[in-house]
Structure formats: C-alpha cells, structure tokens
Amino acid sequence: xxxxxxxxxILPAGEFNVFLRVLQDAGxxxxxxxxxxRTIVYDTIVSSxxxxxxxxxxxxxxxxxxxxxxxxxxxxxxxxxxxxxxYLHRADLLLWRAKTNxxxxxxxxxDDSPSKKAFIGVRACEVAAIQKxxxxxxxxxxxxxxxxxxxxxxxxxxxxxxxxxGNCFCASMNTGPSVLSGFDFALTEILDDKRHFFVVEHGSKxxxxxxxxxxxxxxxxxxxxxxxxxxxxxxxENMGKEVDTKDIKxxxxxxxxxxxxxxxATRCMNCANCTMVCPTCFCTTMExxxxxxxxxxxxxRRWDSCFTMDFSYIHGGSVRPSDSTRYRHWITHKFAAWHxxxxxxxxxxxxxxxxxCPVGIDVTKEIKNLRKSKAxx
Amino acid sequence: MSNxxxxxxxxxxFSVKRIKNETDDTFTVELxxxxxxxxxxxxxxxxxxxxxxxxxxxxxSISGDPCSTDSLVHTTRVVGTVTKAMRKLHVGDLxxxxxxxxxxxxxxxxxxxxVVLIAGGIGLAPIRPVINYIISNRNKxxxxxxxxxxxxxxxxxxxxxxxxxxxxxxxxxxxxxxxAIGEWEGNVGVVTKLVARTPFDPKxxxxxxxxxxxxxxxxxxxxQKRGIANSSIYVSTERNMKCGIGHCGHCQFGAEFVCKxxxxxxxxxxAHLFDVWEV
Numbered sequence: 001x002x003x004x005x006x007x008x009x010i011l012p013a014g015e016f017n018v019f020l021r022v023l024q025d026a027g028x029x030x031x032x033x034x035x036x037x038r039t040i041v042y043d044t045i046v047s048s049x050x051x052x053x054x055x056x057x058x059x060x061x062x063x064x065x066x067x068x069x070x071x072x073x074x075x076x077x078x079x080x081x082x083x084x085x086x087y088l089h090r091a092d093l094l095l096w097r098a099k100t101n102x103x104x105x106x107x108x109x110x111d112d113s114p115s116k117k118a119f120i121g122v123r124a125c126e127v128a129a130i131q132k133x134x135x136x137x138x139x140x141x142x143x144x145x146x147x148x149x150x151x152x153x154x155x156x157x158x159x160x161x162x163x164x165x166g167n168c169f170c171a172s173m174n175t176g177p178s179v180l181s182g183f184d185f186a187l188t189e190i191l192d193d194k195r196h197f198f199v200v201e202h203g204s205k206x207x208x209x210x211x212x213x214x215x216x217x218x219x220x221x222x223x224x225x226x227x228x229x230x231x232x233x234x235x236x237e238n239m240g241k242e243v244d245t246k247d248i249k250x251x252x253x254x255x256x257x258x259x260x261x262x263x264x265a266t267r268c269m270n271c272a273n274c275t276m277v278c279p280t281c282f283c284t285t286m287e288x289x290x291x292x293x294x295x296x297x298x299x300x301r302r303w304d305s306c307f308t309m310d311f312s313y314i315h316g317g318s319v320r321p322s323d324s325t326r327y328r329h330w331i332t333h334k335f336a337a338w339h340x341x342x343x344x345x346x347x348x349x350x351x352x353x354x355x356x357c358p359v360g361i362d363v364t365k366e367i368k369n370l371r372k373s374k375a376x377x
Numbered sequence: 378m379s380n381x382x383x384x385x386x387x388x389x390x391f392s393v394k395r396i397k398n399e400t401d402d403t404f405t406v407e408l409x410x411x412x413x414x415x416x417x418x419x420x421x422x423x424x425x426x427x428x429x430x431x432x433x434x435x436x437x438s439i440s441g442d443p444c445s446t447d448s449l450v451h452t453t454r455v456v457g458t459v460t461k462a463m464r465k466l467h468v469g470d471l472x473x474x475x476x477x478x479x480x481x482x483x484x485x486x487x488x489x490x491x492v493v494l495i496a497g498g499i500g501l502a503p504i505r506p507v508i509n510y511i512i513s514n515r516n517k518x519x520x521x522x523x524x525x526x527x528x529x530x531x532x533x534x535x536x537x538x539x540x541x542x543x544x545x546x547x548x549x550x551x552x553x554x555x556x557a558i559g560e561w562e563g564n565v566g567v568v569t570k571l572v573a574r575t576p577f578d579p580k581x582x583x584x585x586x587x588x589x590x591x592x593x594x595x596x597x598x599x600x601q602k603r604g605i606a607n608s609s610i611y612v613s614t615e616r617n618m619k620c621g622i623g624h625c626g627h628c629q630f631g632a633e634f635v636c637k638x639x640x641x642x643x644x645x646x647x648a649h650l651f652d653v654w655e656v
Contacts, residue, residue, distance in 0.1 A: 096386075098430060109384060145384055285625065313617050320655045325656075336632075
C-alpha cells in the first residue's frame, strides 16, 4: 500500500497552463524544456505551448536527434545538453568588483539576489544530480552562498521519464527512473486512447499550499496509480545502457595504471564536452578581469574542466600533462573518488557524457572494458 | 581570520607593513589589516590566498609565528605574474587576503617527541611556523632537528635566524647545498642524505617534510629506512588552487582536496598516491 498521506491527484493535460500560472502567480519564473536549434534545452517558458509537445529525442554514443512523434505528449523525451546546474551553479558568476583610488583599492561584493525559479520537467537523474551538488556546496565544510541563495529560491517540478533514452543508465546508478525524493511536485504523464493527464504527487509543504490554489483536482484512483507504477517498471527494464556498480570504487583504484587509459586517450579529444554537460561536474576557475585603464577589476567564477592543461598547472608545469591521465582523473573522480569524498557516486546515469562526446566515448563500455582488464595496482 | 565568518570568497584588505628580500629570488612580506581589527590567528602549515589588484590571486603558505599574530607573514619565491607584482609592492600598498585555509602540521601531536623537520628550497617557509611554535614552547618537545637543503649558499632562507635556532633554542640545524660556492664549508648534496645521520629516536619521533615532490618522495624513503612509521611522517603538498574551500576542484590529489584535506597530509593516508605518476 502507498502511504495515505501522499495522495496523488490527476491534472488533465489541458490544464497544465493553470498549474504553470499558479506557480507564476506565486512569484516563480517558470523554466522548462524548449526546442531550440534542434535540441531540447532549458529556458524560460510562459505557457505549455513553449514545451516540446509532440517531440521526442533519440540518443546514441556521440549522437542526438529530435523528431516529431505525432503524439501530443509534453515530456516524451529524456535529457538534452543542458543541466539545471546552469541555474544553480552558474557557468559565469561575478563574485566581486574592485576599484583603485590611486594608492589602494576597495572590494565590493556583487549584489546577488536571484529570482525565484520553478524548474519544470526535472528528471529523476537530475534531481539526484542537484542533491549531489547540494552536498558539495551546502553540506561540506564551506557553504557556497551563491548556490545557497539560488537553491533556496528553487521549486522543483519533477517529471518521471516515461521512456528510457538510448544512453540512459539511471537504473544502474540507483537514481531513477522514478523520482522518489527531493522534489516539490512529481508528475507522471499518461496518454491513453481517451485521456491525456498527469498523475501529480506533492513532496513539500509549499507544494501542498500551491496545490490548494488550483481548481480542485480529483484524486488519482488505485488503477491510475498502478498505471504509473507499471509505466515506471517498463522504463526501468528498457534502459539504453547499464553499469555494473559492484565494488566499482575498487575497480577504478585497482586499474589506476591500466594501459586502457592510453587507449582511450587515442580517441578522447580533450574537448571537455563531457564535463560541461555533466549535471554533477562542479569545477570552476577564477578569472580576474581589469578595464583598459587598470582602475577597475572584476573576479568572475567560471565553469572549468579537468580536461585542460591549465586546470592542474603549478609552477613547473601541469600535474597531468598526458591526455590519458586527464581522462583517468575525470572518470576515476566520477565513479570512485567521489565515494571517498561524498560517500556516493558522482554519476547519476543520465548519459549526457556519452551523447555529447564528439567521438562517442561511452563510459558504460569503458567500465566493462575495465572489468575485463587485469588489475595493475 | 574573520573572513571565514562572512564570505570566504571575498578578500579582506591588508596593507604592506614590511617587505624585504630574503635571497635573489625570494622575499618576505608582512601584512596588517587595513581597517578592521581582525583575528589573525592561524595554525602552522596553513595558507592564505593573496590577491594583487588587477593581477591575480595565488595560494601562499603562512611563514610567520602562530604564537604572535599581530601581522601576517608570507615568504615566497618570485616565479609567476602575481609573485613578480608582489615583490614590487611598497610599504602601505594594499593586498587582498582570504584565509587561512588548510589542514595544519601536527604540532600538538609532536609534543613530547623528537621532531624532524625537513625542508627543500622555499619549502622552509611553510615549516617556519612550526619552528616558531617550538621556540615558544621549547620544553614541550624533545630533540628538534631541522634539515634544510637549498641550491647554493646564496639561496639560504632566513640565514641569520637559522643561527639562533641552534644557539638559543636547542634546535639542531643542518644545512646542505646542491652547489658549494664562495666560502661554503658545510654539507653539499641533497637534503635527503642527511636523514641517515640525524639524531632522533624513530620510535618516538614525528617528521614533517616540505619541498619539491621528488625530494619528499626520497625523504620518506630515508625516514622509513630509519624505522619511523608512515603514520609519524607528514608532508605538505602543492596543487593548483583557485578557491581554497574545496569547491573549485582544481587541487584534487586522488580523492583528497589539497586545499582543505591538506596541504599537510599524514603520509600513510596518501602513500598510495605518492609514487603514482600524474595523479
């Protein structure tokens, strides 16, 4: 039996706009998937007509395409190149400005007051990714105030994936396909012969209050709830990829000196795409910019990637000058060192790094190869 | 320092109180808070992020006295854009400071034990606060030895001070140079070679080493040969750092964030990484 306290309700697809309006009236900028340049990316949406209705995506290693399905589903696709970190852990963030008055200088913290945002269509793997970044920026020794402010102003409207993508392996990473925690709303979209609707679950007090502002939604029947479970089981069984996570940390540590890294390096272009699209990659650099007369300076924090030589530069050179050790560093951090640092995997199984790798390097395949290779350490 | 209470990414304003050349390419800068009264306490082995207006920010270890913190003391070598600009500063010039950050040397744990301090080149700067701490609490430590290696006699840091360590504070100091020039009559050769004949009880000693990674690798081997346990050896490591608070990812050394888990590590915790290439 499902718990009685979390009753699920039915939102007819035709009333999705009413739902968006309730969020907007509560002061939230609504952000969701939109079709741009033949990809599905996150941007401000005003109404449900901004959503990729009737679109789906097809993903394989190094390949992404969207196509029309002829159906009216609003969320019939998986994740694109954008991750929600672009709103929470900004790619470019001005930290402070400094001005010189001749002899000295003064530093002024940048006024940072982010607006309230409702993320519409957050997938289970993405909720997990947000929770992983929460651990880094909110629950470690130091707090990232910019992240904290944005996170506090975020409402998460999760949408369960009702199809599994070609590069998806959330089931292996235990992060999906069903959204189980960390959401304000969790929606499952159902389209059958007669009806198109969402089964809505609320996961926070705030969500409950917002639901009360909606015209009364009928309660989901046992049959409808069963339909959701059935759908999700189906998705779980149709994952495009899988990873055997048994003793995966030790697997990487045992193969630290493996020849496999040299082989991957012959394919890897060090383009850093995987780190940019990864929803958990969090590395940044600091960039100091001055005006032409040298009287004003700014400190920007920008996303950075461990695939660059500069990333590990110290006096005397880069710590990881080889392509192979930079790849090793990235994947070992994601699947092994993350466990030591944050007591969980750094991978959520979204498959973005596989899709957006220009040469189609597939982490799930590389892990399989690693398992076949003899331990070196 | 108080900026930990606010935003650790925002530099505090300090002014140059004193600046002096130590050797041809090293200098010491002493800083005092510009306006506010700040708590300048730090632990030996910690570092600050120093910002020069319009140039940039770099991590530099604190080389002052943890028992007397009315100013911040940093000794550094002129190697990059920021350190070049820093050496050109004058008394009264402003500098931005974030910190102190990082895991310190185990000075408390070293009490009641022999202490072996091994430094290579500018690596003496992060070790000096330990020496200062020992000087202020000399009776709490047993035999204290400093082994210091540098390129030539001209490159010896804190040359005048070193003489007092031995004479006044019973800190045996052995200096060695790679190349003897001038009237040098002391040791010649790598600092690691001094370990074999250093007077300490391996069963009741703590060793702390700071210098180039290759020097520390050999130092550890020499210390092991003397029978000192890996868990009694500490090393200070260097990695690229941008934030100092474990958020930017640059300083990762295996699963360790050098900025907050280090820079000082107990050797047994990182032994598996120490001999591996390009970690």
